[in-house]
Amino acid sequence: MAQINPSILSADFARLAEEAEAVRGSDWLHVDVMDNHFVPNLTLGVPIVESLARATDTPLDCHLMIEDPDRWAPQYVEAGAGSVTFHVEAAAAPVRLAREIRAKGARASMALKPGTPIEPFEDLLPELDMLLIMTVEPGFGGQAFLDIMLPKIRRTRELIDKHGLELWLQVDGGVSAGTIERCAEAGADVFVAGSAVYGAEDPAEAVAKLRALADAATADAWWACGH
Ligand code: DX5
Ligand code: ZN
Numbered sequence: 006m007a008q009i010n011p012s013i014l015s016a017d018f019a020r021l022a023e024e025a026e027a028v029r030g031s032d033w034l035h036v037d038v039m040d041n042h043f044v045p046n047l048t049l050g051v052p053i054v055e056s057l058a059r060a061t062d063t064p065l066d067c068h069l070m071i072e073d074p075d076r077w078a079p080q081y082v083e084a085g086a087g088s089v090t091f092h093v094e095a096a097a098a099p100v101r102l103a104r105e106i107r108a109k110g111a112r113a114s115m116a117l118k119p120g121t122p123i124e125p126f127e128d129l130l131p132e133l134d135m136l137l138i139m140t141v142e143p144g145f146g147g148q149a150f151l152d153i154m155l156p157k158i159r160r161t162r163e164l165i166d167k168h169g170l171e172l173w174l175q176v177d178g179g180v181s182a183g184t185i186e187r188c189a190e191a192g193a194d195v196f197v198a199g200s201a202v203y204g205a206e207d208p209a210e211a212v213a214k215l216r217a218l219a220d221a222a223t224a225d226a227w228w229a230c231g232h
Contacts, residue, residue, distance in 0.1 A: 007219035012199030044144035058085025141178030150179025162192025
């Protein structure tokens with residue numbers, strides 16, 4: 006079944022616990038950490054992740070858009086994140102970092118910006134629990150989905166199948182009722198949605214609708230036969 010991870014970047018930061026509650030039943034809460042260096046925006050850090058982890062039962066999927074994740078990512082595991090994603094463009098030693106995240110007890114995930122190809126990282130995939138393909142330039146919510154990322158999603162799904170990996174394939178950026186089916190058909194199985202969820206009148210209903218669209222598209226997808 007498709008996993009839908011609402012992004013709290015589009016939520017009300019003064020009411021995070023209530024905003025988490027508003028999407029109860031989601032698989033994960035997606036938490037965008039931005040440092041104003043790796044991306045031109047600034048959001049939140051370890052203390053807020055720690056508080057949010059205490060305030061909700063939904064596991065936290067922390068997406069670190071920061072410089073020097075080798076130094077900071079382990080602290081997000083200690084803060085209570087169930088999954089920690091670092092950007093390969095910022096990591097000095099991605100294999101060492103993925104192993105450290107796993108050793109500390111979280112799922113290890115690596116993200117690729119739109120301009121970063123998947124092919125050089127084929128041999129690293131067994132070290133990861135999830136791969137995140139950005140479908141917008143990271144930094145802001147509410148941007149338009151980049152259709153040109155669909156071939157990269159397809160090629161990544163082929164690599165996952167080729168190696169028989171249990172790797173989740175996440176997409177993030179511009180995912181909505183209008184684009185989620187294309188992502189699922191191409192091979193994604195974890196979907197981040199910010200404005201499409203928190204911009205809706207009923208966020209929980211928006212999650213359910215996105216999940217239904219993704220599940221239906223996956224059932225017909227080339228890659229899901231026999232899955
Ligand atoms: C953007 C963030 C996304 C953002 C997505 O850099 O990584 O998680 O919240 O927002 P939408 O779904 O509105 O594109
Ligand atoms: Zn994100």
